[in-house]
Amino acid sequence: MKFRDRAEAGRGLAERLLYLKDSRPVVLALPRGGVPVAVPIAEALDAPLDLLLVRKIGAPGQPELALGAIVEGEPPQTVMNDDVVEMLGVPPNFITEQAADQLAEIERMRRRWLHRHAPVVPYSRTVILVDDGIATGATVRAALLALERAGAARRILAAPVAPREVAEALRPFCDEAVFLAEPTLFGSVGAFYDDFRQIEDAEVTALLEGEAKWRRAD
Incomplete structure (x- = not known):
């Protein structure tokens, strides 16, 4: 499987996650690459979007x-x-x-x-943690453990691609893990995208501000 770009990968994940809409989840993106993946998920689920740093x-x-x-x-x-x-x-x-x-x-x-916006509080919420792909899983594992300690009611990991052995190793650290591809031969995350350009600071800010404006308008 190969994705045109991060937005397309996010739309694919959103389809798999629609069943969570009624649980009023929050979506937390791992920057920078996780942000354009997370935007279509947050829109599809009508969920607040924030970063997890x-x-x-x-x-x-x-x-x-x-x-x-x-x-x-x-x-x-x-x-x-x-x-x-x-x-x-x-x-x-x-x-x-x-x-x-x-x-x-x-x-x-x-x-x-x-710009100093207060972070979304995960306590007692269903949290969807999003990245644009997982290589070793070290950062994601730390994030999932931290969300557990912070009192998240349910932790859903969502990423377009992860090596099969890494995906299996991460599943015990969350309530559910959703991947669109779990290849046995991996190489790198970028190999699964046609467009895997670096996401600049200005784009992260624009995506988050655009999401916030869309939600206020709604």
């Missing part, structure tokens, strides 16, 4: 190696890879400092894209 906590001297992640919320949630932390002997104060730095970046991202 996640930042990796990198290991000392190896910033690409994830010790864990911090996920925005009230309060923010820190999800750690305990095996990696123990293996590297990372001191707690390093994690605390890095988590604070990444939380500050999350706050800057929200101001840049949402």
